[in-house]
Amino acid sequence: MTVHTIRRDFELFRSEDPPVYFDNSATTQKPDYVIRAAEDFYKSSNANPLRGLYDLAMDATDRYEDARKTVASFIGAGDPSEVIFVRNTTESLNLVSECIASAVEIKEGDNIVVTVSEHHSNLLPWQRLSRRTGASLVFIEPDMTGLISDGELEKKITEKTRLVSVAHVSNVWGRENPVKKIISAAKSVGAVTVIDGAQAVAHTEVDVSMLDCDFYAFSGHKMLAPMGIGVLYGRKDLLEKMDPYMLGGEMIEYVTREDATYAEIPHKFEAGTVNAGGAAGLAAACRYISKTGFNYIRDQENRVTEFLMKEMRRIPGVEIYGSKEPSEHHGIISFNIKDCHPHDVASILNEDHICVRAGHHCAQPLMQYMGIGSCVRASVYAYNTLNEAQRFINCVSRVRKVLGY
Ligand SMILES: Cc1ncc(COP(=O)(O)O)c(C=O)c1O
8 A cells, every 4th residue: 555556546646747736634635435325326226215115225325324323333332323424523512511411410510521622513512401400510630731630530539420521632732631541540439421522533543343433423525525525433331311302294103293212322312314324425435445444544644744844843933832742633733923913824825726725623612721822734645755745845935035034
């Protein structure tokens, strides 16, 4: 496997003058294999899944349920019914925060624990739950390299903790949180554990059974799959106790004028017509990533990240956030250039057809904690090359001069 063979799988990279796509944390590009799988669903199996009794509809249902099995095996879920298809990570986290109180008592005096570096999608839902229940929101504070100490965990996860929700990998620092330790600390006090895996699943093996978390959320579009399909993994016994999130077609067992009983999981949480084409694409993405292999993915990400960090450190005025160790970045390099607004940096990079993200990265409390308003984020994936990294470095070297410094 080489980066050049992988690049051939992507239309964008086969084009004559492809951009340097360094915004993979926002969303990845999609290989032909994934696009074809989604397209093939609509071309040859399109009917409303889970409804019709004719062959075509049964084929649509089979494809949808096969996709669930593929995803379950990709993340090590014990039972496919623990995999709920949603739109994205945001929906997964809203689902848990809206429905968890029907299964677990959360009340005044209890604590809900997050880290200060959460994406807004893993913060706002808990803010609302804490307002509703009277529970306090407690923040784990990593050091400035993104590292969470054992002492901090002991201080913040206590007998009062009812729920802990943390990112597996930070979307700003790129650092992996010690989720195994966090989950076991939470379990030792009987708290529910939720992991936001949005920035992890494309970059590292995830095995929810080994992690022993209660919930694990991720988005297809950040792992080569189409937009509009995501996953909530949930522990069976909890999902069974929880009330449904949305009500309507497909999630019922029996309905009278006044009342309804609900379908079994996972369908209880999948109201309305499902995104079967997206699910087919997501299953294909799981197969594509498995075939590519996490060893290759990690090696290539590390090769490019290491080069970038080494060269960026030589450029006067560049400050990189997070760990000094490239392999602890999962391809994410957040940085600022002295005196230069991140939006100006991104615009100058764009003139050289280099795509990066600039702003607060949906992590405003983290920006406040770090004492910055915003930053630039370059995020690489398995298909990015050292040549692209060199183009990026050449451009970053010129930024201060272009802006008159
Ligand atoms: C850590 C993290 N959590 C949650 C999200 C939200 O993902 P989505 O917009 O796909 O729901 C993102 C997206 O950038 C993220 O990086």
